[in-house]
Amino acid sequence: MFSHTVEYALRAVAALAEDWERPHAVQKIADRTKMPNDYLAKVMQSLCRAGVVNAIRGRHGGYQLAQAPDKLTLLMVINAVDPIKRIERCPLGLPGHGPNLCPLHRRLDDAIRETENAFRYTTLAELLTSTGPVRPLCPVDQPPAFINVAL
Amino acid sequence: MFSHTVEYALRAVAALAEDWERPHAVQKIADRTKMPNDYLAKVMQSLCRAGVVNAIRGRHGGYQLAQAPDKLTLLMVINAVDPIKRIERCPLGLPGHGPNLCPLHRRLDDAIRETENAFRYTTLAELLTSTGPVRPLCPVDQPPAFINVAL
DNA sequence: ATTAAGGTGGACAAAAATGTCCGATTGAAA
DNA sequence: TTTCAATCGGACATTTTTGTCCACCTTAAT
Numbered sequence: 160m161f162s163h164t165v166e167y168a169l170r171a172v173a174a175l176a177e178d179w180e181r182p183h184a185v186q187k188i189a190d191r192t193k194m195p196n197d198y199l200a201k202v203m204q205s206l207c208r209a210g211v212v213n214a215i216r217g218r219h220g221g222y223q224l225a226q227a228p229d230k231l232t233l234l235m236v237i238n239a240v241d242p243i244k245r246i247e248r249c250p251l252g253l254p255g256h257g258p259n260l261c262p263l264h265r266r267l268d269d270a271i272r273e274t275e276n277a278f279r280y281t282t283l284a285e286l287l288t289s290t291g292p293v294r295p296l297c298p299v300d301q302p303p304a305f306i307n308v309a310l
Numbered sequence: 311m312f313s314h315t316v317e318y319a320l321r322a323v324a325a326l327a328e329d330w331e332r333p334h335a336v337q338k339i340a341d342r343t344k345m346p347n348d349y350l351a352k353v354m355q356s357l358c359r360a361g362v363v364n365a366i367r368g369r370h371g372g373y374q375l376a377q378a379p380d381k382l383t384l385l386m387v388i389n390a391v392d393p394i395k396r397i398e399r400c401p402l403g404l405p406g407h408g409p410n411l412c413p414l415h416r417r418l419d420d421a422i423r424e425t426e427n428a429f430r431y432t433t434l435a436e437l438l439t440s441t442g443p444v445r446p447l448c449p450v451d452q453p454p455a456f457i458n459v460a461l
Numbered sequence: 462a463t464t465a466a467g468g469t470g471g472a473c474a475a476a477a478a479t480g481t482c483c484g485a486t487t488g489a490a491a
Numbered sequence: 492t493t494t495c496a497a498t499c500g501g502a503c504a505t506t507t508t509t510g511t512c513c514a515c516c517t518t519a520a521t
Contacts, residue, residue: 160311160394160422163479166401173414184497193402198480204499217488218496233417243311250317251344262437263324266384270428271311277421286413314509335467349510355469368518369466 161237167194167202168240169233175212176228176283182213182221202240209239229284234275236283243275312388318345318353319391320384326363327379327434333364333372353391360390380435385426387434394426 170192175183185203189196203222206212211231212222224231237243246268249261260268321343326334336354340347354373357363362382363373375382388394397419400412411419 160425161418166418169414169418170402182497186497195480197482200498201480201500207498214498215488216486216498218494219489220487220497222498251321263320266428266432266437267312267317267320270425273424273428274311274421277417277424281417286417333467337467346510348512351468352470352510358468365468366518367468367516369464370519371467371517373468 162241164202165237165241167192167199168206168236170194171199171202171222172206172211172224172231172236172283173286175222175224176231176287179224179228182215182219182223184221187221205240206236209235211236211239224283227284228287229282231283233278233281233283237278243271243278245271245275313392315353316388316392318343318350319357319387321345322350322353322373323357323362323375323382323387323434324437326373326375327382327438330375330379333366333370333374335372338372356391357387360386362387362390375434378435379438380433382434384429384432384434388429394422394429396422396426 171188171194174188174191185200186196188203189199192199203212203214207214207222210225213225214220214222234243246260246264249259249264322339322345325339325342336351337347339354340350343350354363354365358365358373361376364376365371365373385394397411397415400410400415
């Protein structure tokens with residue numbers, strides 16, 4: 160239901176959120192989150208242009224969150240790379256009808272609105288603390304030690 | 311958030327639901343719902359294989375719903391052409407961890423589940439009757455007369 | 462039987478999403 | 492000041508999605 164790009168962007172900011180006041184190189188993030196390095200580079204550029212992260216260029220540079228994790232929502236991240244579009248009018252191309260949607264598109268838009276809200280009110284900080292002793296990117300019941308040392 | 315294919319499939323069955331015991335030619339449905347004829351033909355084939363609609367071949371043939379509108383849900387239609395996939399496990403490719411999802415994917419899967427449920431419990435019949443004097447595919451406050459004669 | 466209306470399915474084209482590569486530029490550290 | 496690790500951004504390749512075309516089969520009506 161969500162594009163790869165969205166998934167990547169969310170993984171990346173989740174990784175950044177764990178240590179958000181220092182820059183992290185794309186390559187580190189990519190290793191940590193198991194995604195294609197060069198594609199992530201593009202995604203990070205989008206996040207940067209949207210103001211979700213800051214880029215620090217030059218040696219020892221990288222990306223860091225532009226704001227504290229509790230100020231950034233999942234929706235901001237998603238909209239930065241692949242905006243959720245509400246259905247404003249019946250997409251049948253008929254001119255001149257009002258703001259009403261037909262029953263079908265009313266349902267679709269309701270679903271979209273609910274999804275939007277779910278992400279609007281979830282901050283990155285909640286990914287860090289939500290279910291107790293669980294890391295933001297991976298469960299720990301089978302401790303994947305190597306994932307916790309990377310960053 | 312939803313693919314064109316899903317949108318097309320839903321429009322098509324919404325159109326069929328209005329008069330569901332007779333077959334309707336692909337071309338009629340395509341005109342009625344303003345979508346590419348030949349692409350709709352493919353979508354209808356998917357719906358047919360999935361058992362959502364029946365095909366009647368030969369002259370005066372077409373497609374009709376396989377069941378009464380109150381027996382068919384939006385989810386059935388969606389899953390027939392572009393299945394909604396829940397997140398079963400953390401997609402980082404790590405072996406051997408349990409059924410827990412990390413906080414991020416827990417949120418994503420929650421959103422997917424809610425969407426799934428919204429569509430699981432909405433039948434095609436509800437598109438016909440839901441908001442009173444509104445046609446399933448288009449609002450009527452500016453009566454689009456030509457749309458009501460087509461089928 | 463012939464014809465016309467209709468679905469079937471394969472092949473193909475176009476567009477969008479995803480993924481890869483690399484030279485240019487930046488800035489901190491040696 | 493030179494070097495090196497990093498982002499920047501353009502070009503390109505691949506894959507998936509979307510859209511088009513057409514020859515063929517099926518069926519009802521004439």
